[in-house]
Amino acid sequence: MKHFIQTLTGKITIVILLIVFPVIFMVYQNGRSTRQNWQEQQITKAEDDLALYVSSMDHIFDILEETLLYLPINNNSFNQLVTFPQSDTQRHWSLLISIKEQISSIKEIYPFMENIFVYYPEQNLFLNEKVNLEMTAVIRKQAENFSGSAASSKLWNTVSTANGYYLYWLYKRDGYCLGSWISYDALLSYICQNESTAAADTPTYLLTDFAGNVLTTQDGITVIPREYLGATVEKDGQFFITCQALHPGVYIARILGTAELGLSPHWYSSSFAAVTVLALLLVICVVLCISHWVLTPVKELTQGIEEIASGNIEHRLQNPSGTSLEFEKIETEFNHMMDQLKDMQIQIYQQELEQNETKLRYLSQQIQPHFILNSLNTLYTYSNRDVEATRKIIRLLSQYYRYVVNIESRYVNLGQELDHIENFLKLQKIRFPRKLDYEILCEDGIDIVPIPPFLLESFIGNSLKYGQDEQEKIMIRIQAVQVEPFVIRISVQDQGEGFSPEILEAIEEYHKTHVKNELLGTGIYNCIERLNLIYQDRAQIRCYNALPHGAVVEITIHLNQCEN
Structure with a gap:
């Protein structure tokens, strides 16, 4: 123990321990207290926001109901259209235009309303029925069920349709029905329109009925337990905050996730x-x-x-x-x-060169054998039923393996590599004649540029395996262009689902750390390693997803003038 204390390690260890433990304890206690206070403030703020939204909703519906009730009073065209003969076409259209203008002016004030309608059963006239045919049918049915006094219904009701939940208000007058319907999604969007949508985690708001059924479109959430309604409840790290709105008789809910409850900087x-x-x-x-x-x-x-x-x-x-x-x-x-360095200097340098050459040969050969079994299986399939196809396959296989066997240099011409890829795709085209299409484009003058052999084959294989579109067809586009003097770019693109976020993250991580993730495929790993060994920082590989779909691999090589 005494010897350890006299060493540099012992002395620094003691000093660090005396510093680190108190600091860690203080930071932990402070962070814990601060985080708890922050969460409480976030919850209080969310509750205040909900109360404000509920008050705003009640106020809007009070004004909206009053506006709809006074429509026939402020514009006598509604009542005149009941008794006015339709034979007077000009006057009839004048009344309709007056009513529609009145309705349009109200919709401009309340943009969240999908429709304001007027239904004259005796004339079988339904103004604005084409806005939503499904809701029009619902209103017709409800109007036919009305009986008794003129004011048969002044309540807001909820109805479920194929397009979601709707809120409608129906008021029966002498000879006609007046009302409006609103999509719950549009209502929620209007009420919460001041919420920022630029943040990474947009606040989650819902509208539910008294049974907890979610009335707005929300992925993964269809119902909220009834015991959550009217209260603030924590469940699985999330807070459910709900508040009741008198009009139209729903609950507005806010879900606070872990990201929103995190500690603010x-x-x-x-x-x-x-x-x-x-x-x-x-x-x-x-x-x-x-x-x-x-x-x-x-x-x-x-x-x-x-x-x-x-x-x-x-x-x-x-x-x-x-x-x-x-x-x-x-x-x-x-x-x-x-004393030993001088003698070892040349030996170490030579060993590094040999190791790099060995690694390059290994990486180059590693991508070749996977094609053998598929090619033999294809040849066997056609050998007994199509002699001409068998000859074509043998010729293509001969060209393919001649290229593989004869490659002894670190470089081949770009044109040779593209010809090799075309032979490979022709073989695959024989296997999948209706499923596979491809296009190979090479800018004039760059086909003599030297590149490492077998640079693209693994990416072509990935496109064949994962590049199917919605019709289960595969379209592969290979393009080589000169983007600027002494800089070429080779791209491979398909129209499949593209790279998963995990694969893209693994590629980015490997670029930064050079530590291979188990999700990183052998083909991508080999390509990156070979480019690093040959070109160092003069070559880059970029993998991303195209819009609307498809995986894209771009290899950019900065050439020395001697290479060009």
């Missing part, structure tokens, strides 16, 4: 101020300790290393004046290493 400002001051004091202490135990001996070591880095590999480190046992061992081991 501005809450850190006050806590970080105190933590920063304390951390600065602790850092000063650490710096002083490290300066005494580490920086002074490291400075002497650095001076010796700089001498060696300048090219004087005969230089050896002197015994540093450090205060720990580790620096003495570093000096001894480093000098021993320098």
Whole structure:
């Protein structure tokens, strides 16, 4: 134990422990308290927002009902059309135009209303019936069931249709019915129209009836338990906040997810101020300790290393004046290493070259064998029933494997690689004559550009496997262009579903960390590795999804002038 404390590791470990544990405890306690306060404020704000929306909804429906009730009073055309003979066409159309203009003016004020209608049963006249034929049928049926006094119904009612839930209001007058219907989705959108939709997690709002049935379109949510209504309830990390609206007799609900309940960045400002001051004091202490135990001996070591880095590999480190046992061992081991470095320098360089060549050959050959079984199976299938097709397959296979066997160089011409890919696709076309189409385009003058062999075949294989469109057909487009002097771009595109988000994330992660994810396919991995080994930073591969669908792989190569 005494020996450990005298070492650099022991001393730094003790100092770090004395600093880290108090800081972690304080930050944890502060973060926990701040997060809880933030969540409570978010819930309170959501409850206040719902109360405001409910008040706004009740006010809007009060005004809307009053407006609809006074329509016939403010415009006598509604009543005149009941008794006015239809034989007077000009006068009849004048009344209809007057009514429609009155209705249009109201709809401009209340854009969330899908329709304001007037139904004259005796004349079989339904104004604005083509707005929604399904709702028109519902209103006709309800109007036929009316009986008794003129004011048979002034309540808002809910009806379910194939297009969703609707809210309708029907008022019977002498000789006709007047009313309106509203889509619950449109109503919710209008009431919550001030909510920001630019955020990563848009707030989730719902409208439900008194039984908890969701009346608005919401993926994955069709019902809210009745015990949640009129209260704030936590379930599985989410908060369900509901508030009742008197008009039209529904509940408006807000679902707060974990993202919305997360800690807002501005809450850190006050806590970080105190933590920063304390951390600065602790850092000063650490710096002083490290300066005494580490920086002074490291400075002497650095001076010796700089001498060696300048090219004087005969230089050896002197015994540093450090205060720990580790620096003495570093000096001894480093000098021993320098004694061996001179003899090993050429040998290591040659080994690295051989390893790179071996890896390139391995990566190049790794993508070839997978085609053998499919090609033999295709040949067997056609051998007994189509001699001409069998000959064509044998010729294409001969060209394909001649290319594979004869490739010994690191580079082939782009034109040769595209011819090889075309042979490959011709073989696949024989297997899937009605399913597969392809297009290969190469800009004039770049077919002699050298590229690594078998660079595109794995991506073509992926398109054949996953690139089916909705009609189960495969269309592959291969294009090679010169985007600017000494820069070419080769792209492979299909019309399938495209890359999954997980695959795209794995590719991006590998570009950044060079750590292979298990989701990263062998073909993509091999291509990236080969490009890195051959071109270093002069080649890039980009994988993305095209619109409206399809996977795209783009390989951009910056050529040296000698390569071009």
